[in-house]
Amino acid sequence: MAPPAQESRGRNSRDRRETLTVPLIDSHCHLDAEYFGDEVDAVIDRAVAAGVVKMITVATGPENAKHAVALADRRPEIFVALGMHPHDARLWDDKAEAAFTELAAHPKVVAWGEIGLDYHYDHSPRDVQREIFAHQIRLARERGLPIVIHTREADDDTLAVLRAEADGPYRGVFHCFGGDARLAQGARELGFHLSVTGTISFKREMPVHGVLRGVGMENILVETDSPYLTPKPYRGKRNEPAYTVHVAEALANIFSVTFDDVAASTWQQTHALFNRLGPA
Numbered sequence: 001m002a003p004p005a006q007e008s009r010g011r012n013s014r015d016r017r018e019t020l021t022v023p024l025i026d027s028h029c030h031l032d033a034e035y036f037g038d039e040v041d042a043v044i045d046r047a048v049a050a051g052v053v054k055m056i057t058v059a060t061g062p063e064n065a066k067h068a069v070a071l072a073d074r075r076p077e078i079f080v081a082l083g084m085h086p087h088d089a090r091l092w093d094d095k096a097e098a099a100f101t102e103l104a105a106h107p108k109v110v111a112w113g114e115i116g117l118d119y120h121y122d123h124s125p126r127d128v129q130r131e132i133f134a135h136q137i138r139l140a141r142e143r144g145l146p147i148v149i150h151t152r153e154a155d156d157d158t159l160a161v162l163r164a165e166a167d168g169p170y171r172g173v174f175h176c177f178g179g180d181a182r183l184a185q186g187a188r189e190l191g192f193h194l195s196v197t198g199t200i201s202f203k204r205e206m207p208v209h210g211v212l213r214g215v216g217m218e219n220i221l222v223e224t225d226s227p228y229l230t231p232k233p234y235r236g237k238r239n240e241p242a243y244t245v246h247v248a249e250a251l252a253n254i255f256s257v258t259f260d261d262v263a264a265s266t267w268q269q270t271h272a273l274f275n276r277l278g279p280a
């Protein structure tokens with residue numbers, strides 16, 4: 001697959017990047033062995049070549065978390081978020097908690113998540129999802145870690161759990177944001193940033209674009225959610241962190257700003273939020 005740097009692009013193109021000093025960070029991807037196998041180093045190298053010099057790989061279970069931390073140990077570009085995904089909330093037990101909390105002490109673990117509620121698939125009973133979501137919010141807070149929120153078809157309950165567990169403003173992000181103005185406002189009131197994926201590139205104008213403009217660029221991060229949600233022009237292929245470039249381009253178009261503006265803003269915001277990423 002050709003590196004994205006060789007693709008032709010529009011007016012916010014990274015072709016002007018020869019002079020670019022601000023790199024990109026993919027704030028949410030899944031570099032698990034089951035998706036990328038031994039290609040993972042080539043995938044990371046392609047991202048770096050495209051200007052995506054840091055990646056947060058999100059481990060959704062204890063086994064994946066071990067793999068993610070091992071990857072972060074050997075690749076300086078890789079940081080880790082870990083937590084039980086709402087799909088697997090029913091699998092939470094003392095053993096899982098012990099594994100997650102031990103790994104969370106690793107210096108390259110920058111966040112707890114993704115945690116939250118998914119009522120679209122209902123892979124775990126909803127009451128169990130809510131209980132394990134609340135429990136993990138507390139585990140994150142005890143460790144001073146920001147949280148990464150996954151919510152699907154559960155807007156009201158997600159906000160209700162967060163409000164019930166709040167202890168001042170949160171540090172965290174609603175990842176893969178595709179919600180309406182009400183969810184955006186609820187998230188912002190609780191202190192959260194929003195993060196967008198390639199889904200914002202699917203159409204020229206989408207309802208979520210207006211919601212994002214209302215939220216403001218300074219509160220938005222970019223992510224690929226690789227290997228899912230491949231942006232244009234690669235739809236149908238496996239997603240990978242190098243394509244953060246296309247998410248940033250789409251965001252630049254939504255706000256009518258330059259690619260470099262998006263790169264600078266998202267870089268700075270992501271480092272402020274995930275403070276263990278090191279200096280911005």
Ligand SMILES: [Zn+2]
Pocket residue numbers: 114150151175176
């Ligand atoms: Zn998610």
Ligand SMILES: [Zn+2]
Pocket residue numbers: 028029030058114225
């Ligand atoms: Zn994810």
